[in-house]
Amino acid sequence: MMKLGRKTGSVIAAFALCAGVVAAVPSASAASSFAGPAPVVKGATKGGTLNIFDQSDFEHIDPARNYVGGTLDFYRFFTRALLNYRTYEGKTELLPDLAADMGTASEGATVWTFKLRQNVKWEDGSKITCEDIKYGTMRSYADDVLTGGTTYAKDFLQNPGSYKGPYIQPSADLPSIICSPSGDSITYKLSQPVAYFQSIVAYGSFAPIKKSKDTGVNYDNKPFSSGPYKIQTYNRGKDLTLIRNAQWDPTTDPTRWNYPDKIVVKFGADQAVIENGLISDSGLYKTAMSLDTELVSGLSTVVGNAKYKSRFLQYQSPYSRHYLINMDTVTDVNVRKAIQCAIDYNTVILAAGGSNVGSPSNSMIPSSLSNAYRKFDICGRDTSKKPEAQVAAAKDFLSKATVKKTDLTVAFRDKGTEKARASAVGAALEAAGFKVTLKEYPKATYYTAIAVRGAGEPDVIQGSWGYDWAAATGIVLALLDGDTMTKTDAKSNYSRQNDSALQKLFRATDSITDVKKSDKALGDIEQKAIQDLATVVPVYMQVANAIFGSKVGGIQADGGYGTTSPAAAYIKK
Amino acid sequence: MSTQVIAVDASRVEGRSPSQMAWERLKKDRTAKISATVVFIFIFLSVFAPLFAWLTKDTPNAFHPETLDSAMGALPIGKLGGVSGDHWFGVEPQTGRDLFLRFVYGARTSLSVALAATFVATVVGVVIGLVAGFFGGKIDQVLSRLMEIVLAFPSILFALAITPVLEDFLIGRGLQSGNGTRIPVIIVVLASFGWPYIARIVRGQVISLREREFVDAARALGASKFHLIFKQILPNLWAPILVTVALNIPTMITAEAALTFLGAGVMAPLSDWGAMLLSSVAFYSVDPMFTAIPGFALFFLVLAFNLLGDSVRDALDPKSSR
Numbered sequence: 099m100m101k102l103g104r105k106t107g108s109v110i111a112a113f114a115l116c117a118g119v120v121a122a123v124p125s126a127s128a129a130s131s132f133a134g135p136a137p138v139v140k141g142a143t144k145g146g147t148l149n150i151f152d153q154s155d156f157e158h159i160d161p162a163r164n165y166v167g168g169t170l171d172f173y174r175f176f177t178r179a180l181l182n183y184r185t186y187e188g189k190t191e192l193l194p195d196l197a198a199d200m201g202t203a204s205e206g207a208t209v210w211t212f213k214l215r216q217n218v219k220w221e222d223g224s225k226i227t228c229e230d231i232k233y234g235t236m237r238s239y240a241d242d243v244l245t246g247g248t249t250y251a252k253d254f255l256q257n258p259g260s261y262k263g264p265y266i267q268p269s270a271d272l273p274s275i276i277c278s279p280s281g282d283s284i285t286y287k288l289s290q291p292v293a294y295f296q297s298i299v300a301y302g303s304f305a306p307i308k309k310s311k312d313t314g315v316n317y318d319n320k321p322f323s324s325g326p327y328k329i330q331t332y333n334r335g336k337d338l339t340l341i342r343n344a345q346w347d348p349t350t351d352p353t354r355w356n357y358p359d360k361i362v363v364k365f366g367a368d369q370a371v372i373e374n375g376l377i378s379d380s381g382l383y384k385t386a387m388s389l390d391t392e393l394v395s396g397l398s399t400v401v402g403n404a405k406y407k408s409r410f411l412q413y414q415s416p417y418s419r420h421y422l423i424n425m426d427t428v429t430d431v432n433v434r435k436a437i438q439c440a441i442d443y444n445t446v447i448l449a450a451g452g453s454n455v456g457s458p459s460n461s462m463i464p465s466s467l468s469n470a471y472r473k474f475d476i477c478g479r480d481t482s483k484k485p486e487a488q489v490a491a492a493k494d495f496l497s498k499a500t501v502k503k504t505d506l507t508v509a510f511r512d513k514g515t516e517k518a519r520a521s522a523v524g525a526a527l528e529a530a531g532f533k534v535t536l537k538e539y540p541k542a543t544y545y546t547a548i549a550v551r552g553a554g555e556p557d558v559i560q561g562s563w564g565y566d567w568a569a570a571t572g573i574v575l576a577l578l579d580g581d582t583m584t585k586t587d588a589k590s591n592y593s594r595q596n597d598s599a600l601q602k603l604f605r606a607t608d609s610i611t612d613v614k615k616s617d618k619a620l621g622d623i624e625q626k627a628i629q630d631l632a633t634v635v636p637v638y639m640q641v642a643n644a645i646f647g648s649k650v651g652g653i654q655a656d657g658g659y660g661t662t663s664p665a666a667a668y669i670k671k
Numbered sequence: 672m673s674t675q676v677i678a679v680d681a682s683r684v685e686g687r688s689p690s691q692m693a694w695e696r697l698k699k700d701r702t703a704k705i706s707a708t709v710v711f712i713f714i715f716l717s718v719f720a721p722l723f724a725w726l727t728k729d730t731p732n733a734f735h736p737e738t739l740d741s742a743m744g745a746l747p748i749g750k751l752g753g754v755s756g757d758h759w760f761g762v763e764p765q766t767g768r769d770l771f772l773r774f775v776y777g778a779r780t781s782l783s784v785a786l787a788a789t790f791v792a793t794v795v796g797v798v799i800g801l802v803a804g805f806f807g808g809k810i811d812q813v814l815s816r817l818m819e820i821v822l823a824f825p826s827i828l829f830a831l832a833i834t835p836v837l838e839d840f841l842i843g844r845g846l847q848s849g850n851g852t853r854i855p856v857i858i859v860v861l862a863s864f865g866w867p868y869i870a871r872i873v874r875g876q877v878i879s880l881r882e883r884e885f886v887d888a889a890r891a892l893g894a895s896k897f898h899l900i901f902k903q904i905l906p907n908l909w910a911p912i913l914v915t916v917a918l919n920i921p922t923m924i925t926a927e928a929a930l931t932f933l934g935a936g937v938m939a940p941l942s943d944w945g946a947m948l949l950s951s952v953a954f955y956s957v958d959p960m961f962t963a964i965p966g967f968a969l970f971f972l973v974l975a976f977n978l979l980g981d982s983v984r985d986a987l988d989p990k991s992s993r
Contacts, residue, residue, distance in 0.1 A: 393744075394744070394953055395954045395955075395956060396956070396957070398746050398957055401744070445734040445736050445766070445767075447741070448734075448736050448739050448741060449765045450765070451744050451745050451765060452739070452740070452742060452745035454744060455744075455745075515765065517939050518766055521766065521939050521940040522734055524940055525732050525733065525734050526734075528732075535849040535938075537938075538939070554848070
């Protein structure tokens with residue numbers, strides 16, 4: 099499960115990504131484009147220091163533990179994986195990174211084999227071997243020591259011996275990962291068909307780790323570099339300095355650039371300080387950007403002002419912001435439909451910051467996923483044309499309900515505009531005749547707390563979701579599949595959806611390995627869940643607004659992770 | 672401030688009680704008058720908050736999307752944060768809620784929490800101070816150490832930590848989550864850090880009073896301890912208690928606002944100055960009016976209460992002033 103509200107998948111180029119990369123294994127004729135180096139960024143020059151000002155330190159930069167959008171993008175400066183997303187001139191592609199091809203699937207997509215590049219080196223000049231890649235994945239099994247990170251390796255790889263990671267079982271092997279005798283290819287044996295396995299191996303649990311350099315939990319403070327930069331100093335909570343890694347050979351890497359000599363990340367300033375610094379473009383901010391700070395209060399200053407045009411980046415991110423209705427506590431479908439009708443799209447989007455922050459949506463699936471996205475009415479109206487609350491309809495549904503639950507608890511995080519949005523929803527629900535309690539949760543534990551089943555569950559949950567890969571499997575299956583729940587934990591099925599008819603449809607999609615087909619089926623399921631069961635009130639898709647210094651070039655919206663990316667950044671002379 | 676010289680009118684020499692004299696002094700103190708007026712205005716606003724809601728046909732929680740510019744970061748349309756005939760103090764960015772109503776309803780929250788917390792702290796403090804001062808010995812030792820321990824706590828930090836814990840505990844005992852539980856918890860937490868200030872002053876006064884002749888006389892006549900404490904000593908303490916109360920209220924107001932600002936105070940959407948300040952931080956450069964309203968409100972109310980407290984002290988005990 100992805101970190102909600104933080105990690106996102108593909109952005110503008112999701113369309114291309116979905117059609118060209120995830121859906122099919124590229125043909126052999128594409129092989130020549132798999133060679134390094136990456137195409138030259140227009141106008142880019144080498145040298146200089148890129149400054150990054152962030153509000154908070156990275157949670158983890160250990161590849162096995164990192165699962166946060168901005169960090170997933172950033173840590174590629176010193177971490178290579180089997181495959182990697184490259185966003186170049188607005189187009190995002192998934193390309194071989196340590197692999198030499200896009201991999202071949204066999205046995206109904208349960209066995210995946212990737213050829214490996216030769217002569218790729220660690221920062222100390224030693225060769226990155228197939229064993230290093232295998233060890234990196236094996237290490238991600240040690241979730242007793244290494245908290246956080248994706249669980250994909252554990253979820254999908256066969257594990258007949260119940261392997262528990264190299265710290266508990268130092269001499270055990272994970273037989274589902276096979277290195278060829280010559281070390282020029284790696285094979286993964288999966289426990290189920292995974293059509294989108296290529297997107298999975300772009301994650302950190304498929305990055306190499308050199309066993310002799312593995313320092314366990316402390317690896318998070320100084321990962322051993324395989325990318326174009328290496329860590330010079332890292333003071334947790336204060337700053338991180340990256341310098342060039344001379345052992346990185348651009349001819350082995352079609353997905354990375356290294357224009358600045360040095361990258362310095364400074365943590366700990368406030369939202370307003372970073373925002374105002376970047377807008378004013380003074381001192382170090384001339385050569386700076388931020389990974390975790392978007393324009394909020396300064397948006398009105400920047401939007402529509404030609405002065406800022408060259409250093410302002412607005413892009414649609416695939417984040418859905420929505421309200422999940424707890425089907426365990428709000429049992430009557432008419433009450434849920436009343437909630438759907440009562441929510442005012444206008445006030446919620448305004449509370450988020452207005453039309454530059456979000457555009458009304460009827461689905462949790464971004465419209466860029468054209469096979470999965472369906473345009474349909476919620477509460478009998480097109481929400482993008484008629485965003486106002488439908489109070490009369492809400493009251494009507496409420497009067498039809500047999501289990502009249504009118505006392506609602508709305509859960510939200512203590513972060514950003516979440517309180518304003520929750521207040522907007524609270525006011526709208528009260529206008530329709532509900533009695534609302536707003537319940538604030540600490541942001542660090544929000545998604546764990548709201549998934550706990552039992553006493554004190556919230557009724558309406560303010561949520562957000564960005565997919566891990568550009569397919570409906572990463573959205574609908576993750577958010578609405580009732581079979582993932584346990585008695586005490588709703589997992590990421592926050593609305594506790596467990597309708598037997600819908601579950602049948604879900605199980606029917608399990609055997610579909612073709613992404614187009616599964617997208618279509620899951621799109622239908624989502625429409626049923628929203629229109630018939632009223633499990634969710636999708637409200638808007640996030641728009642991101644970033645500003646950077648006047649001396650920085652090459653800042654772009656990353657298509658792989660939906661963040662403002664420094665991957666192709668350079669310092670103007 | 673300088674103490675007023677009491678004019679002695681030779682033609683009207685008559686006996687006046689200390690309280691009458693204090694009242695005379697207070698009436699001649701201009702600072703006292705001004706600060707009392709400010710306090711009165713705030714109390715008036717908070718008591719009659721619903722009247723303003725009725726007058727403007729609005730509520731503090733109603734959203735007014737039409738007053739915001741969606742393309743400009745949902746900031747208020749118009750000058751000074753959207754000040755208009757309908758919205759006297761403008762509207763809140765991103766929600767369009769009326770700031771005047773949020774201000775007066777916020778005064779309600781701030782004042783009622785602060786007054787309630789001061790009341791609880793005063794009752795507890797007076798009782799403990801009386802007991803410690805009157806009985807002395809071991810009881811005094813224990814109670815005095817307790818006061819010192821509580822005073823040594825970093826109160827805001829501790830309140831920040833204990834409020835959610837206490838609330839969770841109460842919710843676990845079957846209470847509803849919401850302001851109905853949160854506000855009493857805040858009052859108790861604030862009071863539990865406020866009582867030692869009063870208790871210490873009361874204790875000191877009691878120690879000096881308990882050996883006085885009138886107490887001895889009552890004791891010789893066989894009065895009970897309860898009678899001695901509450902009927903003989905307590906009536907002589909109202910002056911220091913009043914001063915402490917007057918100076919405690921502004922502390923409680925700031926503490927409540929700070930607690931809400933830091934996220935452990937009253938819950939949204941209830942209006943509160945601390946909450947207003949918190950949500951205004953993101954907009955101080957683009958909509959300074961939003962920050963100014965709760966900021967100046969807190970500033971004036973706390974200043975007025977402090978000056979009033981000083982004046983009351985000067986009036987009750989003219990010797991203590993400069």
